[in-house]
Amino acid sequence: xxxxxxxxxxxxxxxxxxxxxxxxxxxxxxxxxxxxxxxxxxxxxxxxxxxxxxxxxxxxxxxxxxxxxxxxxxxxxxxxxxxxxxxxxxxxxxxxxxxxxxxxxxxxxxxxx
Amino acid sequence: xxxxxxxxxxxxxxxxxxxxxxxxxxxxxxxxxxxxxxxxxxxxxxxxxxxxxxxxxxxxxxxxxxxxxxxxxxxxxxxxxxxxxxxxxxxxxxxxxxxxxxxxxxxxxx
Numbered sequence: 297x298x299x300x301x302x303x304x305x306x307x308x309x310x311x312x313x314x315x316x317x318x319x320x321x322x323x324x325x326x327x328x329x330x331x332x333x334x335x336x337x338x339x340x341x342x343x344x345x346x347x348x349x350x351x352x353x354x355x356x357x358x359x360x361x362x363x364x365x366x367x368x369x370x371x372x373x374x375x376x377x378x379x380x381x382x383x384x385x386x387x388x389x390x391x392x393x394x395x396x397x398x399x400x401x402x403x404x405x406x407x408x409x
Numbered sequence: 410x411x412x413x414x415x416x417x418x419x420x421x422x423x424x425x426x427x428x429x430x431x432x433x434x435x436x437x438x439x440x441x442x443x444x445x446x447x448x449x450x451x452x453x454x455x456x457x458x459x460x461x462x463x464x465x466x467x468x469x470x471x472x473x474x475x476x477x478x479x480x481x482x483x484x485x486x487x488x489x490x491x492x493x494x495x496x497x498x499x500x501x502x503x504x505x506x507x508x509x510x511x512x513x514x515x516x517x518x519x
Contacts, residue, residue, distance in 0.1 A: 300452075329507070338496060338509035339453065351504040387452050394505035395441060400452030 300401035302388050308407045314376035317404045321390030328365055329398065330373050331387040339387055345371065378408045413497045418514040421487045429482040429513055431497030436477055440501035444471065444482045446493040453496065492517045
């Protein structure tokens with residue numbers, strides 16, 4: 297079966313610019329996660345969707361980050377404006393439900409200069 | 410957030426068994442124990458999960474202590490492709506949030 301698709305794979309932007317990442321989860325997966333992984337650290341959960349509703353966004357910096365999941369399928373994560381400390385890999389994952397195995401995409405590596 | 414304690418790094422030789430420990434003393438009765446691994450430049454990959462009983466699959470075995478406050482991931486014959494960061498996670502609550510720690514960096518020597 298097709299895996300979790302993310303685009304772009306790499307992105308370089310200047311600070312204060314905006315950027316958007318796209319995720320297409322595995323078909324039929326109701327739960328979708330966005331993680332931020334800074335070099336040398338484990339992934340940090342930013343937001344978790346169940347279908348198109350948010351179930352956890354407690355660690356999402358809402359003053360600059362936003363995410364949406366239209367029609368309970370694809371999702372976009374946006375940063376506006378970006379800061380240098382946002383440089384990281386942004387990972388999308390999906391699962392059938394919150395307590396089954398999660399499948400991760402390859403991630404988008406963001407560099408803010 | 411759910412906290413687990415793992416060694417920062419471990420080393421093994423190829424084709425030998427590897428036992429990766431994890432402490433999760435604050436786990437509750439309904440929390441699942443998950444293991445994921447992350448190879449260089451890739452997203453995390455599911456390895457195994459369990460609740461109370463020991464679990465086996467094609468990748469590994471999971472041994473869960475009787476009091477559930479610790480678990481051990483067992484790779485029966487390590488290969489060079491098993492070199493990765495291994496994360497032990499427990500999840501529960503209404504949304505089964507997966508909270509990653511720093512994990513254990515496993516090095517496999519030829």
